[in-house]
Amino acid sequence: MNCATPNATDPRLATDLCGVRLRTPILTASGTCGYGPEYADVLDYRRLGGFTTKSVTLRERPGNNPERIVEVRAGMLNAIGLANVGMDRFMVEKLPFIRTMPTAVFVNVAGHSMDDYVRVAETLDGADGLAGIELNVSCPNVSDGLMFGTDARLLRELVAAVRGVTRRGKLIVKLTPNVTDICDLARAAIDGGADALSMINTYVGMAIDTQNWKPMLANVTGGLSGPAIRPLALYLIHRVYRGVAREAKIPIIGMGGIQSTRDAIEFFLVGASAVAVGTALFIDPTLPVKIADGLCEYLESKNLQSVSELIGQVKLPA
Numbered sequence: 001m002n003c004a005t006p007n008a009t010d011p012r013l014a015t016d017l018c019g020v021r022l023r024t025p026i027l028t029a030s031g032t033c034g035y036g037p038e039y040a041d042v043l044d045y046r047r048l049g050g051f052t053t054k055s056v057t058l059r060e061r062p063g064n065n066p067e068r069i070v071e072v073r074a075g076m077l078n079a080i081g082l083a084n085v086g087m088d089r090f091m092v093e094k095l096p097f098i099r100t101m102p103t104a105v106f107v108n109v110a111g112h113s114m115d116d117y118v119r120v121a122e123t124l125d126g127a128d129g130l131a132g133i134e135l136n137v138s139c140p141n142v143s144d145g146l147m148f149g150t151d152a153r154l155l156r157e158l159v160a161a162v163r164g165v166t167r168r169g170k171l172i173v174k175l176t177p178n179v180t181d182i183c184d185l186a187r188a189a190i191d192g193g194a195d196a197l198s199m200i201n202t203y204v205g206m207a208i209d210t211q212n213w214k215p216m217l218a219n220v221t222g223g224l225s226g227p228a229i230r231p232l233a234l235y236l237i238h239r240v241y242r243g244v245a246r247e248a249k250i251p252i253i254g255m256g257g258i259q260s261t262r263d264a265i266e267f268f269l270v271g272a273s274a275v276a277v278g279t280a281l282f283i284d285p286t287l288p289v290k291i292a293d294g295l296c297e298y299l300e301s302k303n304l305q306s307v308s309e310l311i312g313q314v315k316l317p318a
C-alpha cells in the first residue's frame with residue numbers, strides 16, 4: 001500500500017470516534033462552514049472525516065451588528081453572536097441537505113438555558129441521518145449569568161440533562177479555553193455523560209482602531225481563532241488528555257489554528273483522536289482533504305498502519 005496517489009479514503013486514515021466510523025480524522029469546525037451547501041462545490045465531502053454545522057439555537061438569532069469579523073496578525077476575531085436560523089427552520093431547510101452529505105455530520109447546539117439545549121438536542125436526536133451533536137457551552141445561562149462552560153457544576157448538570165435525551169446520537173462537549181483549569185471542566189463534561197470532548201473554542205480578545213479609538217468589533221470583544229491560538233490549544237489538549245481523557249477513554253477532537261498536516265500531527269501526538277479545521281477554511285476550503293492526503297503520506301513515511309499509533313505518543317523528558 002502506498003500514497004503515491006494520495007487517497008483520503010486510505011484505510012489507514014479510518015478513525016473510530018466514540019463509535020462513529022470516520023473516513024479520515026479530519027473534520028470541519030463549527031461556524032466556519034455553514035450548514036453544508038455553502039462548501040459543497042469546493043470541498044469534496046466524500047473525502048472529509050466529518051462535518052460540524054454552525055451552532056443551532058432553539059429560536060432564530062440575527063446575531064450581533066457588524067463589524068462581526070476582524071482579521072488580526074495571526075488569526076481572526078469574531079463576534080458573530082450565534083446568528084443562525086433556529087431549530088424549526090434548521091429541521092425544514094437545512095436537514096434535508098445534510099442527510100445527503102456523504103460524511104458524518106455533527107450538529108453544534110447552543111442555548112441560554114438548560115431547557116433550550118435539551119429541547120434542541122431532543123429534536124435532533126429524533127432525526128435520522130446525524131452522527132450526533134456537539135454542545136457549544138460558551139454561552140451565558142440566562143438564569144444566573146454564569147457561562148455553562150466555565151462553571152463545572154453547571155456544566156455537569158447541563159451535559160447530564162442533554163445526555164438524558166440523546167439516545168441515538170453521540171454527545172460531544174466543546175470546551176472553552178477561557179477558564180482557570182480546563183481539566184475541571186473536562187472532568188465535569190465526562191461525569192455528565194459526554195462521549196467525546198472537542199477543544200478548543202475561541203479565546204476572548206479585542207482589537208482597537210487607532211484612528212478613531214473605537215473597538216474594531218461592534219460587540220467590543222470577540223473570539224480569537226487561527227494560528228495565534230495553536231500552541232495554546234495544543235497545550236490544553238496535552239493537559240486534558242494526560243489529566244482526564246486518557247484514563248476515562250474519552251476521545252478528544254482537537255482544533256485551534258490548524259493549517260497543515262504538520263499542525264494536525266502535533267495535535268494527534270498530544271492526544272487528539274481527530275482534528276477540526278476552522279479559520280483556515282477561509283483561506284483554503286479544501287484544506288481538510290489536503291491535510292488527510294498529507295497525513296496518509298506521513299503514515300507511509302513512518303511505516304505506520306493507523307493514525308491511532310500517533311495519539312498521545314509525544315515523547316516527554318523523563
Ligand SMILES: Cc1cc2nc3c(=O)[nH]c(=O)nc-3n(C[C@H](O)[C@H](O)[C@H](O)COP(=O)(O)O)c2cc1C
Pocket residue numbers: 029030031032054055076078080082108135136174200201202224225226227229255256257258276277278279280
Ligand atoms: C467565524 C467563526 C464562527 C464560529 N462559530 C462557532 C459556532 O457557531 N459554534 C461553535 O461552537 N464554535 C464556533 N467557532 C469556533 C470554531 O469552531 C473553533 O472552535 C475555533 O475557531 C478554533 O479553531 P480554528 O482556529 O481552526 O478556527 C467559530 C469560529 C469562527 C472563526
